[in-house]
Amino acid sequence: MAARVKTDIRYKPVGQFEETRFEKIHNVIFENSNDASIEVAQEMANLIKRKQLSNKRCVLGLATGSSPIRVYEELVRMHQEEGLSFENVVTFNLDEYLPMDKENTQSYHYFMHEHLFNHVNIHPENIHIPDGKTPSTTVVEYCLSYERKIKDHGGLDFQLLGIGRTGHIGFNEPGSHYNSGTRVITLDHITRVDAAPAFLGIDNVPRKAITMGIATVRSAKRIVLLGWGQNKADIIKKTVEGEISSHVPATYLQNHKNCTFVLDTGAGSELTRNKTPWLVGPCEWTEELTAKAIVWLCTKTGKTILSLTDKDYNDNGMADLLMIHDSYDLNIKMFNRLQHTITGWPGGKPNADDTNRPERAEPAKKRVIIFSPHPDDDVISMGGTFDRLIEQGHEVHVAYQTSGNIAVSDADATKYAEIAKRISPSKEAQSIIDSIVARKESSFDSPEVRRLKGHIRRGESYAATRYLGLADSNVHFLDLPFYETGTIKKNNLSKDDIDIMVNIIQDIKPHQIFAAGDLADPHGTHRICLDAVFEAMKKLKLEPFTKDCWLWLYRGAWHEWDINEIEMAVPMSPGQVLRKRHAIFAHQSQKDGVMFQGDDTREFWMRAEERNRNTAKRYNDLGLSDYAAMEAFVRHKFD
Template identity: 70%
Template sequence: MKVTDYKSIAYTPAGKFEETRFEKIHNIIFENSKEASVLVAQEIAELIRTKESKNKPCVLGLATGSSPIRVYEELIRMHREEGLSFANVITFNLDEYYPMDKNNIQSYFYFMHEHLFNHIDILPENINIPDGNVSSEDLYQSCIDYEMKIKAYGGLDFQLLGIGRTGHIGFNEPGSHLNSGTRSITLDHITRVDAAPTFLGIDNVPRKAITMGIGTVLAAKRIVLLGWGSNKAEILKETIEGEITSEVPATYLQNHDNTTFIIDEGASSELTRVKTPWLVTSCAWDDALKMKAVLWLAELLNKSILKLTDKNYNDYGMSGLLTEEGTSYNLNIKMFNKLQNTITGWPGGKPNADDSKRPERATIPKKRVIIFSPHPDDDVISMGGTFDRLVQQGHEVHIAYQTSGNIAVSDEEALKFAEVTQTLCPDCKETQNIIKFLKIKTENDVDSEEVRSLKGFIRRSESLAATRYLGLEDKNVHFLNLPFYETGTIKKKNITEEDINIMCNLIDEIKPHQIYAAGDLADPHGTHKVCLDAIFESLSVLKHQKYMNDCWVWLYKGAWHEWESYQIDMAVPMSPDQVLRKRHAIFFHQSQKDGVMFQGSDSREFWVRAEDRNRLTAKKYNDLGLADYAAIEAFKRYHF
C-alpha cells in the first residue's frame, strides 16, 4: 500500500488498512525513503510542539545508521526554516560501541552531533548517549544509571528505530530477552560485517557495544521503525510476518500496540502482499504481474514455463488469471515468448534485422553509448560482457566513472605505490609527504588531499588498463570525480547542482542513444543510489532536448544482486570465451582484488560473484525452458 496521507493511518492497528492475513505489524510502504523520512520528521515535530504547548519535556529515543539520516536532515530544515525548537527535547540514544571514545569519528556520539545535535538548539545537558569510555568496572552501574534516567523522565515518548540484517533493534542481537534492559552485549558477526565499510574493514569494528534493552524499547509510548532498501527485505518479511522469537529480536515489536514500520518499495519486496499478491487477494492482472506470477510458479514448482498446468495455477491462487487467459497453454506460450524475446546477442540492436520483438532498436545501426559506472570497476564487474559486445559490434562507447573510488583503496595499497614512486623520484616532496602521513595515520585521521589524489590515480590507472583491454580508446573514458564523493571519509555530501551540471554536460556533449546505469538500490544512502539519483536528475533536466527522444536507459545491478527473472527486459548471453574476457578485465582492478575493503557479507571476490551471478541467471533461463547459455548479463529498461 502506497500512501500520501501518512497521518490518517499512522496509528491504525495492524491489519485494519490492508487485507492480509500474513502481517502482524502495522506497516506503510512508500515509493522512496526521502518522502517517508519527511513525514516521520513531521510526526516527531508535531509531538515536540504538542509537548511544548503543555510545558512538558519531549523524550525521544534516537537511532543511528543510514536509515534515520534523512529524518534528521528534515528536522534540521524545520528548525532553520520553520522555527522548530528543541529546547524542551530530551534525547536518549539506543546504543554505542564499546570501548569507544566519543571523539572518534566512528562513535555514535560523533554521528549524532554531526547529523543532528550540532545543527539544532537542543541543550547539551539534555543529550544522553551510552558512555563508550566508561571503565569495565563501572560499565554495569553505568547501564543501570542510563536505564533509571529514562524511567525518571517517565519513559520514552517516541522511539525511532532501524533494523539490522540479524533482526536486531538497537544492538539487541539474536538471543536478547524480552525484558532486557540497558546492558553491554557482544555483536553478531553479521552486524560487524555490515559495519565494516564505516570502519574501513571488519578488523577495526569493535566486538562489543552498549545498548538499550528490548524491554526499554517496548516501554516507549510510540515506536517507528525505518526500513530502506532491498537488503532489508528478507528480515522485514520475517519480522512482520513471522512468529515472535528471540532469534529475531525485532519480532517482539508485534506485541507493541503503537508501532509502525515505515518502509520503501525495495524493503517491502519480500512481503507476501507485494511479492505474491495473488495469495492475499484478487488481482488486477496486467502483463507485468502475469509475468511475475508465471515465473514465480515455475520456479516454485521447478518446472519449465510450458509444463505448467491448469491445476498448478488453481492450486496457487491464480484461478482468476486462468479465467482471463482461457487456458494454461495459452498463458504459458504468451509468457514463454515474452521471456524469449528479452534474449539478444546484440545489446545495441542488430542491423538490418526485424527488431519488433527484440529489446533494442535496429533503426540506429551505430549508437552512441554512455556506460555510467559509480566506481571505477562497476562497469566491468556488472556488464563487462555487454561492454565487450558493444565495442566489438562497432558502437561509439563511452565509459563515465562517476566517482574516483579513492576511499576503497587501502592505506597499505597506497603506501606500496608511494614507495615505488619514491624509488623513481627520491626527492619528490609530495611522495615523501604521502609516505610520512600514511605511516603515522590514526583511525581518526581523514586522508590528506595528496593521499586522496594518489588513491584516485590508482583507481584511474586500473580503469584505463581494463578499458584498453576491451578495445576502448582513452579519449572515450571520462573520469567525472563528482564532488559529492570527495570527502575523504565514508560519509558523503548530498548531490548539488555542481554534480548535476557535470553529468548534464557529458550527456549533452555525447547525445547518447543508450545510457547504461547502476540500478542497484540495496542501500538508498549508498554511492550507487546517489549516483543513480544524479543520473535521474540529469535526465529530468535534459529530457526536453530533441536528442533525448532517441535515448534509452538500461539499468544493470551491482556486484551483490541481479534482477529477478520477471524484471528483465534485456538478457545478453555470454560465451565461455567472453566470460574469460570479462574476468581478465576485472583483474586489472588489482587494488580491489584479494581482500577488498568493502567485501560486505560475501567472502567471494568480485569476479567470482559476477561469474556466479551471470551463470545463475543463465541457469534460471534454462530451467524455465529457454536455451542453455554459459552466462547472461541482465538489464531493466528505465522509462523517463
C-alpha cells in the same frame, strides 16, 4: 498479538496496510525513503509541539545508521525554516560502540551532533548518548544508571528504530532476551560486516557495544521502525510475518501496542502481499503481475513455462487468472515475452526486424555511455555487454562517476608511494608515506593521499578498458564532488555534480546510456550516482537527442533483477566469461582483501560469475535456451 493503538499520523503510503493472516506488525510502504522520512519527521514534530502546548518534556529515543539520516535532515529543516523548537526535547540514544572516543568520526556521539544536535536548539544537558569510553570496571553500573535516567524522565514517548540484517534493533543481537535492559553486548559478525565500510575495513570495527535492551525499547509509548532498500527485504519479512523468536530480536515488536514499520518499496518487496498477492486475496491481474506470478509458479512447481497446467494455476492461488485467460495462452505469451528479451546484440542488430527485439536496429552504430559509480562497476556488472558493444562497432564511452579513492587500502597506497620514491626520490612521495603512518583512525586521509588513491583506481580502470579494446580518449573520470569527502559519508548532490553529468551527456549525445540500478541503500554511492543521471536527463529533456536516448539499468555484484523484470538479457559464451574475469582482474586494489566486502567473502569476479550463471540457469529452468551466463538489464522510461 497485542491490540493495536490507532496513531494520529496520516501516512500516505503506496499501499495501505491491511491486516492479513501473514502480517503481525502494522506497516506502511512508500514509493521512496525520502517521502517516508518526511512523514516520520512530521509525526515527531507534531509530538514535540503537542508536548510544548501542555508544557511537558518530549522524550525521544533516537537511532543512528543510514536509515534515519533523512528524518534528521527534515527535523533540522523544520527547526531552521518553520521554527520547530527543541527546547523541551530530551533524547536518549540507543547505543554506542565500546570502546569509542566521542571525537571519533565513527562514534554515534559524532553522528548525532553532525546530523541533528549541532543544528537545533536542544539543551546539551538533555542529550544522552551511551559513553563508549566507560571503563569495564564501572560499565554495569553505568548501564543501570542509563536505565534510571530514562525512567526518571517518565519513559520514552517515541522510539525511532532501524533494523539490521540480523534482525537486531539497537545492538540487541540474535539471542537477546525479551526482558533485557541496557547492557554491554558482543556484536554479531554480520553486524560488523555491515559496519565495515564506515570503518574502512572490518578489522577496525569494535567487537562490543553498549545498547538499550529489548525491554527498554518496548517500554516506549510509540515505536517507528525505518526500513529502506532491497537488502532489508528478507529480514523485514521474517520480522513482520515470522514467529516471535530471540533469533530475530525485532520480532519482539509484534507484542507492542503502538508500533509501525515505515518501509520503502524495496524493503517491503518480500512481504507476501507484495511478492505473491494472489495468496492474500483477489488481484488486479496486470501484465506485470501476471508475468511475476507465472515465474513464481514455475519455481514453485519445478516446471517450465510451457508445461504448466490448469491444475498448477488452481492449486496455487491463481484460479481467478484462468477466468481471464486460458492457461495455454498464458504460457505461450510468457514464453515469448522472455524469449524476446534475449539478444546477442545489446546495441541493436543492424538490418534486422526489431519488432520483438529489446533494442532498436537503427542507427546501426550507436553512441553509448556506460556510467560506472566506482571505477570497477562497469566490468563487474556488465563486462560482457561492454565487450560486445565494442566488438560490434559502437562508439562506446565509459564514465567513472567517482574516484573510488576510499576503497584503496593504506597498505596499497603506501606500496605505490614507496615505488614512486624509489624511482624518483621526492618530498611529495615521502610526505604521502608519512601522512598515512601518522593518520589516526578517527581522521581523514589528506588530499595528497586521496589523490594518490584516486590515481591507483584510474590506472586500474585504464588497464581494464584497454584490455577490452576501448581507446583511452573514450574513458572519462568525472570525480563527482559529492563523493570527495575522504570518508564513507557523502555529501548530497550539488549543482556542480549535476552540471558535470549534463556536460558529458550533452557532449556525447548518446543513443544508449547504461547506469547502475542498485537501490538497496538510499544513501549509498550507487543510488546517488543514479539520481545524478536522472537529474541530468531531466535538465536535458528538451534537447532533441534525448528523445532517441534509451536508459538501461544494470545491477552490481549483490543482486540481480527478477526474471519477470528483465527486458534485455545478453548471453555470454564461456570465452566471454573469461574475458570479463580478466577485465575485473585489472582492478588489483580490489582483489585479495577488498575493503568493502559486504557479507560475501568471495572476490567480485566470483560473485559476478555466479550471478551471471544463475541468470542463465533460471532462463533455462523456465524452458528457454541454455547459455553459459547472462547479464540482465531493465529499461528506465522517462516521463
